[in-house]
Amino acid sequence: MNQAQHGAPSQTTADAVTVTGVDKTFDTRSGQVHALQGINLTVKAGEFVSLIGPSGCGKSTLMRIIADLDQPTAGSVAVFGKSAGQARLDQDYGIAFQQAGLLPWRTVAANVGLPLELHGVGSAARAARVAELLSMVGLTEFADRYPDQLSGGMQQRVAIARSLAESPSLLLMDEPFGALDEMTRERMQTELVRICAETQAAVVFVTHSIPEAVYLSDRVVVMSARPGRIQEIVPMRLDGERTESLREDTRYFEMITAVREALHGGNPGGGIATGGLATGSVAASAPVRGAETR
Amino acid sequence: MTTGAETEGLRPGPEAGPPGLDTAAGGLLDQRSGVENPAGRGNPAGRGNPAGRVARNERIETKARQTPRGARELQVWAYGALGLAAIVIVWELYKLLAPADGVVIGGLRVLPRTTDLAMPHIWDMLARLFEPVTRAEGAAPLWAAVGAGALVTLGIAAVGWLVGLVVGVGLALVMLRWRLAEWGLLPWIILSQTVPLIAFAPIVRSWGSKIQIGGFEWADWMSVALIASYLAFFPIAIGALRGLQSPDVIHTELMRSYGIGWWRTLVKLRVPASVPYLLPALRLGAANAVIGAVVAEVSTGLQGGLGRILIQYAGQASGDPAKAWGPIFGAIVLGLVVAGSIALLGVFLKNYRRVEVNA
Ligand SMILES: Nc1ncnc2c1ncn2[C@@H]1O[C@H](COP(=O)(O)OP(=O)(O)OP(=O)(O)O)[C@@H](O)[C@H]1O
Numbered sequence: 001m002n003q004a005q006h007g008a009p010s011q012t013t014a015d016a017v018t019v020t021g022v023d024k025t026f027d028t029r030s031g032q033v034h035a036l037q038g039i040n041l042t043v044k045a046g047e048f049v050s051l052i053g054p055s056g057c058g059k060s061t062l063m064r065i066i067a068d069l070d071q072p073t074a075g076s077v078a079v080f081g082k083s084a085g086q087a088r089l090d091q092d093y094g095i096a097f098q099q100a101g102l103l104p105w106r107t108v109a110a111n112v113g114l115p116l117e118l119h120g121v122g123s124a125a126r127a128a129r130v131a132e133l134l135s136m137v138g139l140t141e142f143a144d145r146y147p148d149q150l151s152g153g154m155q156q157r158v159a160i161a162r163s164l165a166e167s168p169s170l171l172l173m174d175e176p177f178g179a180l181d182e183m184t185r186e187r188m189q190t191e192l193v194r195i196c197a198e199t200q201a202a203v204v205f206v207t208h209s210i211p212e213a214v215y216l217s218d219r220v221v222v223m224s225a226r227p228g229r230i231q232e233i234v235p236m237r238l239d240g241e242r243t244e245s246l247r248e249d250t251r252y253f254e255m256i257t258a259v260r261e262a263l264h265g266g267n268p269g270g271g272i273a274t275g276g277l278a279t280g281s282v283a284a285s286a287p288v289r290g291a292e293t294r
Numbered sequence: 295m296t297t298g299a300e301t302e303g304l305r306p307g308p309e310a311g312p313p314g315l316d317t318a319a320g321g322l323l324d325q326r327s328g329v330e331n332p333a334g335r336g337n338p339a340g341r342g343n344p345a346g347r348v349a350r351n352e353r354i355e356t357k358a359r360q361t362p363r364g365a366r367e368l369q370v371w372a373y374g375a376l377g378l379a380a381i382v383i384v385w386e387l388y389k390l391l392a393p394a395d396g397v398v399i400g401g402l403r404v405l406p407r408t409t410d411l412a413m414p415h416i417w418d419m420l421a422r423l424f425e426p427v428t429r430a431e432g433a434a435p436l437w438a439a440v441g442a443g444a445l446v447t448l449g450i451a452a453v454g455w456l457v458g459l460v461v462g463v464g465l466a467l468v469m470l471r472w473r474l475a476e477w478g479l480l481p482w483i484i485l486s487q488t489v490p491l492i493a494f495a496p497i498v499r500s501w502g503s504k505i506q507i508g509g510f511e512w513a514d515w516m517s518v519a520l521i522a523s524y525l526a527f528f529p530i531a532i533g534a535l536r537g538l539q540s541p542d543v544i545h546t547e548l549m550r551s552y553g554i555g556w557w558r559t560l561v562k563l564r565v566p567a568s569v570p571y572l573l574p575a576l577r578l579g580a581a582n583a584v585i586g587a588v589v590a591e592v593s594t595g596l597q598g599g600l601g602r603i604l605i606q607y608a609g610q611a612s613g614d615p616a617k618a619w620g621p622i623f624g625a626i627v628l629g630l631v632v633a634g635s636i637a638l639l640g641v642f643l644k645n646y647r648r649v650e651v652n653a
């Protein structure tokens with residue numbers, strides 16, 4: 001298995017994502033919300049980059065702008081050297097959201113094959129690719145089931161298989177494991193590492209979990225809120241295999257500490273909130289939310 | 295992480311209707327039809343399974359969810375039969391026990407007479423169905439006459455329902471495509487139902503009789519079908535609009551990420567997603583079409599249909615009380631046939647109703 005892209009991303013291909021000076025403000029009834037300010041970020045081909053930060057700091061917004069589901073107020077986004085819109089039309093990326101978002105009237109296989117079907121892949125080629133993807137996420141026996149017959153974790157795996165269907169060179173994932181329990185989550189992380197190694201895809205990964213970000217990423221982008229800014233980009237020096245044993249490695253804990261400190265540094269007034277976040281607690285996002293409405 | 299869901303909620307979904315109108319139409323529809331809102335849609339917490347259920351449990355889960363469904367359908371039928379039996383028993387018991395002149399309090403008859411003229415025995419009504427319509431030689435049995443009338447009415451109601459379907463879905467598509475159209479049209483669609491067109495049936499008929507375009511001549515039955523379609527299109531338009539607007543933002547954004555246009559999103563996402571909303575709307579539309587057709591037949595005096603027979607036999611009730619019940623049974627059977635057809639449609643579309651199961 002090729003794990004090279006974690007250590008040294010190939011320099012020959014165009015950068016997967018280039019975000020230059022992106023600002024985003026939302027006009028709401030209660031005034032303007034400054035969601036993003038002066039975001040500059042480059043994701044190299046094959047690189048795994050995580051976005052982490054307090055709730056409401058604009059991680060999803062940034063990801064949606066890269067996916068051309070939202071437009072930046074200022075600045076520009078290039079995906080593989082093209083505009084975000086062109087990259088979307090060219091199917092350069094695959095996307096997975098926090099919820100699986102499967103179509104309930106389609107079987108697991110038909111859900112995975114949906115993007116292929118929409119883009120005119122013949123039924124034989126489609127069936128072969130779907131079978132391949134389902135075995136990749138370990139759901140071969142469930143091909144003919146319907147989404148309501150699957151557990152949340154299985155649904156999420158179907159969604160991930162769907163996002164991989166067209167072998168995109170860029171994967172955009174917004175808290176894809178947010179709804180999973182810790183055990184399933186760790187297994188899915190391991191699977192994701194393996195899949196990325198196989199497909200050589202660049203990944204932009206939004207998460208609330210520091211250990212998850214550290215385990216998966218080449219670089220962790222730490223963001224701060226109001227306005228959403230990039231606080232610090234922490235490179236992970238964990239070159240080598242992402243294996244289960246890494247979770248007990250001292251370097252792993254050093255990196256977790258580094259990211260945690262970057263998070264703390266970025267939010268002077270909100271020590272409690274970020275402190276809570278650093279431990280991976282969901283409840284900790286409540287005070288941040290509260291502050292937002294004030 | 296519920297905060298993610300909250301953020302989603304903050305975003306005004308592209309398909310959220312004008313706030314006041316949408317609820318007004320929804321409320322109206324809910325009251326009139328009980329078009330059920332398939333619960334759990336748009337509610338991330340309610341959809342799917344609680345996180346963290348392990349795969350091992352799945353087989354049991356699947357079975358546990360399917361059994362109550364079959365049992366539920368059986369239950370519905372059992373309840374139906376039970377209700378029917380209860381009506382028969384109450385009818386006959388009342389006839390047996392109550393005084394022949396009914397119950398009169400202070401000169402007001404609060405309960406009806408129980409004479410054979412006012413309340414024939416159920417078995418007399420049923421037996422009458424198999425006797426000839428009139429005493430004339432070679433007259434057909436009553437059930438055949440009623441059946442023929444019911445078929446005519448069914449045909450007219452079906453035409454009305456189809457026209458209502460086309461118009462209703464057409465309006466829903468226009469409102470879906472252009473927000474402005476929704477603002478402009480929806481109030482009129484709701485207001486349209488306050489005009490009791492059915493009461494103006496004779497006028498509609500006389501308008502129709504003036505229409506003549508080339509070789510096409512307006513027939514009287516078309517006026518009846520028009521009134522039926524007028525009653526049918528409303529629930530269909532509202533149900534279709536709600537159904538077509540029902541996909542979650544996550545689904546519409548997924549389609550956008552696939553770079554497909556409005557029409558393909560309609561075909562691949564919105565139409566299948568509308569089925570759970572559309573089926574009850576179609577059922578209600580069909581019931582409305584039947585009621586509209588029967589009443590319009592009565593008020594326009596159209597020959598051949600159930601409405602006319604109903605009036606005619608009621609006029610003969612003093613001499614032949616059981617006969618008047620023939621067309622009433624006919625109307626009940628007609629209603630059941632129509633409801634059954636829609637239920638059958640629902641069986642064919644059962645995979646598109648999975649949200650309901652999930653809820
Ligand atoms: N469509 C919108 N209209 C108005 N405000 C919005 C909209 N979308 C996002 N926002 C605001 O922009 C800010 C950033 O939102 P975003 O969803 O990107 O946060 P996030 O970092 O993904 O948070 P979380 O970790 O809770 O998912 C928030 O303050 C949010 O309220």
Ligand SMILES: [Mg+2]
Binds near residue numbers: 061301
């Ligand atoms: Mg988010």
